[in-house]
Amino acid sequence: MNKKAIITSALPYANGEIHLGHVASTYLPADVTTRFLKMNGVEAYYVCASDDFGTPILIQSEKEGKTPAEYVAHWNKRDYEDFSAFNIDFDYFYKTSSTENISFVQDVFKKLNDSGHIYEKEIIQFYCNNDEKFLPDRYVKGICPYCKADDQYSDLCESCGRVPEEITDPKCSLCGATPTKEKTTHYFFKLKNFSDSLAKWLDEAPNLQKDVKKYVQNWIKSGLIDWDITRDIPWGVPVPLDGAEGKVFYGWFDNHLAYISTALKFLNDKGIDGKEFWNSADIYHFIGKDIVYHHYLFLPAMRLGIDSEYKLPDYIPTRGHLTLQSKKISKSRNWYIGLKQFLEYYPADYLRFYLVSINPYSQDDLNFDWDDFTTRINSELIGNLGNFVNRALGFTKKAFDGKVPEVDSFDEKDSEAEQKIKNFATDLSDLMEQNHLDRALKRIMEFSSFFNQYFQHKEPWKKGPGTANCVYLSVNAARALSIALFPFLPESSQKIWEQLGLDGEINKSSWSDMSLLGISPNHVLGDASPIFVKVEESDIEKHKNQLGPSE
Incomplete structure (x- = not known):
C-alpha cells in the first residue's frame, strides 16, 4: 500500500x-x-x-x-x-x-496552447433570439444522435453517457423556442490527437474498473472528436489570450x-x-x-x-x-x-449504513427505499450489531460490575471466536482496498452475527464453566467491531469505544488493532446503553407522504 x-x-x-x-x-x-x-x-x-x-x-x-x-x-x-x-x-x-x-x-491552458494542442475556429452555435444570448450546452435540449434518447442536454446524454457532436431537434431550455444558428469563435482542444496515448494509459492502468475501461476503449476506437473548451458568457475563468475578451472556459x-x-x-x-x-x-x-x-x-x-x-x-x-x-x-x-x-x-450513521449496504462497486443503479431502509436499520444495525454490543457490555456490567473477568483455558468454541478476532483486520482489508465497501460492511455484520450466536451458545447468564471466557472474548469482539466500523459509522463506533471504557478518540486506532485482544482481564467498562434507536414505521409513512407528486 x-x-x-x-x-x-x-x-x-x-x-x-x-x-x-x-x-x-x-x-x-x-x-x-x-x-x-x-x-x-x-x-x-x-x-x-x-x-x-x-x-x-x-x-x-x-x-x-x-x-x-x-x-x-x-x-x-x-x-x-x-x-x-x-x-x-x-x-x-x-x-x-x-x-x-x-x-x-489559465496556466494549464497556456501550456496546452504553447504545445500546439489548442486551436481557434469559427463555429456555428445555437442562439436564442427570444433570450438574446448564445446558448451554452446546458441550455439546449433535444434528441441524442447516438442512442435517440429524448430530452437530453447537448453536452451529455444521460442515457448513453456520450457527448453528442450536435443534438437533434434542439430547443432552448429557457423558453422552449427553437434556437437559430449564429457564428462565433471558440477555442478547441485537440482530443483526437490523444487517442493512442489514452488507449495506452487505459491498457496499462491496473486499478481502473474493467467494465468502464472497456466501453471507454470502444469510444476511442469509434473516433474521438475535438473538444470545444470556451463559452460566450461573462461568468467563468477568462481565456488568457489577446482577442479572447468576453470568453471563458467551459466548466468541464x-x-x-x-x-x-x-x-x-x-x-x-x-x-x-x-x-x-x-x-x-x-x-x-x-x-x-x-x-x-x-x-x-x-x-x-x-x-x-x-x-x-x-x-x-x-x-x-x-x-x-x-x-x-x-x-x-x-x-x-x-x-x-x-x-x-x-x-x-435520523442520525447520519443510519444513512451511512444504508447507503453503503446497497451500493456495490459497479455502475449498477441503486435504489433508496424507505421500507428497505426501515428493515435494514431495525433488523441488521439494531437487531444484529446493536443487540450484540448491548448484550456483551450490559451483561458484563450486570454480572461482573463492569470488570472483565480472568479467563480459563479455552474450549473449541472459544478458540474459534478468538481466531475470528485475530483474522478480522485481514479479512476486511482486501475488500476495502478493492473498494468493495458494501461487501466489507457485510463482513462486519457477519462477524457481529457470529458473536451473537457465540454468546447465545455459551449461555453466560447460567454462570457455568466458560462464562469468563465468553465475556472476555465478547467484550474484545465489541472492541474489534468499534474499530472496523469507524470508516463507516464514525459516531456509533466512538460511542461503542466509550462504553468499552477506552480512552481517547477511536480514529487514533490503527486498522490492525482490531485483531488484537486489546482489552485485558480486570479492565473496567464504561456505562452501557443502547447505541441505536428503532425506526418507527409510522414515521416512515410520514416521510413517504412528503414526496411527490411523483411522475
Whole structure:
C-alpha cells in the first residue's frame, strides 16, 4: 500500500442543496476509503471544492438579485455544512472560483496552447433570439444522435453517457423556442490527437474498473472528436489570450483542474511540496457514472497534454445513480430528499449504513427505499450489531460490575471466536482496498452475527464453566467491531469505544488493532446503553407522504 494518497470526489455544483443522490456514489465512498487509508498509516488527504462557474449559476443569481460570487459563496458554505453534518470529513473544501484555481487553469491552458494542442475556429452555435444570448450546452435540449434518447442536454446524454457532436431537434431550455444558428469563435482542444496515448494509459492502468475501461476503449476506437473548451458568457475563468475578451472556459475544462489546484493550495499551506506529493501519491477520483467521459478522456488527455506534469489517476471508482422509491430523483417534481432534511429525521450513521449496504462497486443503479431502509436499520444495525454490543457490555456490567473477568483455558468454541478476532483486520482489508465497501460492511455484520450466536451458545447468564471466557472474548469482539466500523459509522463506533471504557478518540486506532485482544482481564467498562434507536414505521409513512407528486 502506497503511504501517500489524495482523494477527490466529483465537485458539487454550487447551485442548490446536496441530496441523497449526490452523497451515495461519490462523497460517502470517498470518505469511507479515506478513513480506512488513514487508519492504515497512509498520509491521505480528502480534498474537494464547489463547482462555481457556468450559465445556470449566472441565471439563478440574477433571479435572486445576487452577484454570481455572492450566490456561489452561499452554496459553498451551505454544502460544506451539510457534508459536515453527514460526517463527510474533508481535509480541505475550497472553490473553483478561487484565485488559485483561476490562475492554475489559465496556466494549464497556456501550456496546452504553447504545445500546439489548442486551436481557434469559427463555429456555428445555437442562439436564442427570444433570450438574446448564445446558448451554452446546458441550455439546449433535444434528441441524442447516438442512442435517440429524448430530452437530453447537448453536452451529455444521460442515457448513453456520450457527448453528442450536435443534438437533434434542439430547443432552448429557457423558453422552449427553437434556437437559430449564429457564428462565433471558440477555442478547441485537440482530443483526437490523444487517442493512442489514452488507449495506452487505459491498457496499462491496473486499478481502473474493467467494465468502464472497456466501453471507454470502444469510444476511442469509434473516433474521438475535438473538444470545444470556451463559452460566450461573462461568468467563468477568462481565456488568457489577446482577442479572447468576453470568453471563458467551459466548466468541464476548469473544474477537474480544481482537484489539483485545491490539493496544491492545501498541501503548500501545510508546508508540504504539493506537486511532489501529488506525483508520489495514489490519486483517487470518486465519480458517478454520468461523468465517465469527462474523467476517462478529457481529464487524462489534458494531463498528458502538459507532459504528465501532474500524474494521472490511479483509481476512478465509478458508481451508479441513486433512484428514490424506484423513480428517478427530480428536484422540480419534489421527488428527492435533501441531505439536511434527512439528518433532521435520523442520525447520519443510519444513512451511512444504508447507503453503503446497497451500493456495490459497479455502475449498477441503486435504489433508496424507505421500507428497505426501515428493515435494514431495525433488523441488521439494531437487531444484529446493536443487540450484540448491548448484550456483551450490559451483561458484563450486570454480572461482573463492569470488570472483565480472568479467563480459563479455552474450549473449541472459544478458540474459534478468538481466531475470528485475530483474522478480522485481514479479512476486511482486501475488500476495502478493492473498494468493495458494501461487501466489507457485510463482513462486519457477519462477524457481529457470529458473536451473537457465540454468546447465545455459551449461555453466560447460567454462570457455568466458560462464562469468563465468553465475556472476555465478547467484550474484545465489541472492541474489534468499534474499530472496523469507524470508516463507516464514525459516531456509533466512538460511542461503542466509550462504553468499552477506552480512552481517547477511536480514529487514533490503527486498522490492525482490531485483531488484537486489546482489552485485558480486570479492565473496567464504561456505562452501557443502547447505541441505536428503532425506526418507527409510522414515521416512515410520514416521510413517504412528503414526496411527490411523483411522475
